Amino acid sequence: MRSTFKVLFYLKRNKDKKQPVVPVMGRITVNGSISQFSAKLSVPESLWEVNGGRAKGRSVEAERINRHLDNIRTQIGKHYQSICDRDSFVTAEKVKNAYLGFGEKYRLLLESFEKFTSDLQKRVGIDRSYGTWKRYHKSIDHLRSFMHREYHVSDIPLAELEQSFIEQYHVYLKSILGLKPMTVSGYLKCLKYVVKIAFNNGWMPRNPFALYQYTAPNPVRNFLTEEELRRMMTTRLRYRRQDYNRDMFLFSCFTGICYADMASLTYDQLEQDTNGDWWLSGNRQKTETKYVVKLLPYPLFILDKYRGLAGNRYLFKLSSLDSIDDSLKNIARECGIDKQLSFHIARHTYATTICLSNGVSLEALSKMLGHKHITTTQIYAKVTQPMIDREINMLREKLGSKFSI
Template sequence: MITPQAVKARYLGEDDQHKTLMELVEYHNTTMHNVLKPGTMKNYYSTKKYLDMFLMEKRKTKDIYLKQLSYRFITDFEQYIRTYKPKKARKTCTNNGTMKHLERLMKMTNLAVKLEWLDKDPFRNYKLSYIKNERSYLTQREIDLIDNTTFKSPTYERVKDIFLFSCYTGLSYVDVKELMSTQLLIGIDGNYWLNTKREKTNETVKIPLLPKAKQIMEKYMQESKATKKLLPVLSNQKTNQYLKEIVKASGIHKHITFHSARHTFATTVTLSNGVPIETVSKLLGHTKLSTTQIYARVLQKKVGEDMDLLIHHYKEKEQKSSEVKQSGQPQFLP
């Protein structure tokens, strides 16, 4: 429809035909502010900063029209992120970090296509390429090494306990930090259960406490009555700082962060002890089984045990076959 308002909007470049990249970014961040988690929004703001710098340094402009987005723009932006050297002491963005920024830009351009601000997706010929990294986790021997290492400082002991609690429950740092004493319930089996929601996905998680996790929880029960928090958790930065020294003092030479406890729960505590992956997925609060498979590793020990069972099965089969032959009876083996 041709109206005075439409003519004015087209003249000023304010209609949908002339939407700009930064308008799209602003629209996305404003509308998603109450939908996405603060941590996720922080990442989108980081991508916006990279876009601002790229436009100013490489395109000598503050903004561009959405219709100017192209495959060339995407690849140039990728190279800019890969080679950008921050003024502060920080590493250049890794391959996966770069891909994350491009993935966020892709989500925003997909939104523009849905809003009909863009006719075609500029990412249609571009493929994100992530490098699969081995996720660090602890073996049972290493868990025991940490557990058996004692520290004079009560702070170190607390960080150690909280980390081990996460190893035996699979909860992430923020989920452990937000645990309230009221979320500890007695289940139908008469044991302690944690009834909580994952901060990241808002999925309800019900976790029966293993004996080690129960011991740690009971250790801080008196303190919990005063604070209402189930466990005394320090800031994420401090926790990882102390944890680094705890791991080193325990004689473990691995890069371990607090999140490694979640991988440890999935791998060493549950899967390697025969817990089905569907149960592990439920305990971790995953919405898709494929997400759990990222954490899951078929451990050498588990492979060995499974093959031993198979060998035993074949031996039994051969023994039965041999007995039947000796008896002279017709064979009807499955």
């Protein structure tokens, strides 16, 4: 015989206390057995419809509340159906425990984070970069310290997460650790993504961070000017390791290929066309998007200079990204460049100084950089004074004497 099943919501009023908003409770009924739970939501009493067990009206707030309640009802319904299909009996308490994630085992945040990061590490060099894994790995340390400081716990059940958790974590990263906005944004995205995966896997009844948004202000993207690039190419350096790291950086400046993709470049990716020109193509580790680059004379010179040094398969043998970035800071000083260099600046230099400043279209540049969306390429598009001069000169030629006095 099919069991009877119902979910309804009601307000938990406090007669002895005036409340501007009242907590919403849920009640699960299965064959006469009843189990109650918190909907983790509070609403103004004037907005509540007792008979319907939901917010009344069509205001934005009412729709938000009802959407939240409908999501809970749907999730509970899924757990109820799953128990019915699996077990010979079902009770309200059993359904509630399944909804709250209190089944055979709690699903914990750090535990889930560590599992995801471990799986991610296996994909490094295949379809994920080392930098991505490193960011998630570092996130675990920050989350562990945050929970110990704010909640005095070593881990927390996924079902107990609230939006306030990520809000407090944001404050912790920004104020206590003093991290920069872009770094904070990266760690918040890691947390949101892992929780989203947990929700999609059915490990938690709802996604508490779904509506939380934080967009870091766009930082100033540095790049080398033509004069700085020439200085980088011609300055004599003291150490062979510096010379090699400088050449790897310059290869990226003239091709736009990022560190992760350069580290995995093979001779199979080199192709020569019918005109005798050489091309490099491949799929980016970060996005799996195809990139195609025609090799200019200087990167061809670097290829010939180090041919065979990394063996017969790979083009180059790069040091770790941290090591190269540290080396670039010393190289910049020796070259008289007053900029905080990192390997990624080479990609911006290629986009701005090599391509856009010399008339390459944004659409073509997007293809060469391997971007999925042209909006990403626009981040690299710096409007320089020479570019403005060139466009104005072209405009002057086109207008001619049309508007002469």
